[in-house]
Amino acid sequence: MILKESIIIKEEISAKLETVTYIIFYKEFCKNYSFIKTEKSSMILSGLFLHLAFESLVSYYIRLFINTAYSHKEEGIKTLWTNVFELGKFDKKMTFLKDTLIKSDPQALKDLNKISSFYRGKLSPFRNKVVHGHEISETTSSTGFFAKSKLAELVSEANIILMHKEFLVCVNIFLNLFNKAIVPDGINLSQNFIKDDMIVKPIKGLEDIYNNSIYGKS
Numbered sequence: 001m002i003l004k005e006s007i008i009i010k011e012e013i014s015a016k017l018e019t020v021t022y023i024i025f026y027k028e029f030c031k032n033y034s035f036i037k038t039e040k041s042s043m044i045l046s047g048l049f050l051h052l053a054f055e056s057l058v059s060y061y062i063r064l065f066i067n068t069a070y071s072h073k074e075e076g077i078k079t080l081w082t083n084v085f086e087l088g089k090f091d092k093k094m095t096f097l098k099d100t101l102i103k104s105d106p107q108a109l110k111d112l113n114k115i116s117s118f119y120r121g122k123l124s125p126f127r128n129k130v131v132h133g134h135e136i137s138e139t140t141s142s143t144g145f146f147a148k149s150k151l152a153e154l155v156s157e158a159n160i161i162l163m164h165k166e167f168l169v170c171v172n173i174f175l176n177l178f179n180k181a182i183v184p185d186g187i188n189l190s191q192n193f194i195k196d197d198m199i200v201k202p203i204k205g206l207e208d209i210y211n212n213s214i215y216g217k218s
Helices: 019-031 040-069 075-086 089-099 106-131 150-154 157-180 193-214
Strands: 136-141 146-148
Touching: 019 040, 019 106, 019 157, 019 193, 040 075, 040 089, 040 193, 075 150, 089 106, 106 150, 136 193, 146 150, 157 193
Parallel strands: none
Antiparallel strands: 136 146
């Protein structure tokens, strides 16, 4: 007589409590952005927090896509991102997107270049000059000569407003790149994962944070 033993396995149900850092950074940007007309320190902090928000958002959504689409297949991609690119410089992350995750076409390449150009041309110079202790100074001579330091030129209401406008444009461009993301064979993502979780919800979330901070609704 053979006794067959039946084993009942109960799946563990867990709830993940996650703090998403780009949201924290963007809230801090908005808090300081409200005072850029009157406070020099708020101009500096808003620029720094915008830099942090952008880089954190880019890393978060690449990681979210990989953890969703590559969780069971082609785990080498996940390992490559985690061990090599995630903690690397921003340009390395753009290279990872171009070479590994996004289908190659002229528009995608143009979009990636626009994102990199914004980061290298606007966010990175601002951050580097601030954290490396560059002075914010204006010089006027008796002969009428007037000059600003490089950082003083960046720490201005007009520049912070422009950086924020370009930030929103580049966030939109970056998130919409996932419409061209490469999904491993045999993996069927939820119909609305790309549209809602990767594009609509984060853009709407940033809009809500901005509106609440500016109009004092939060």
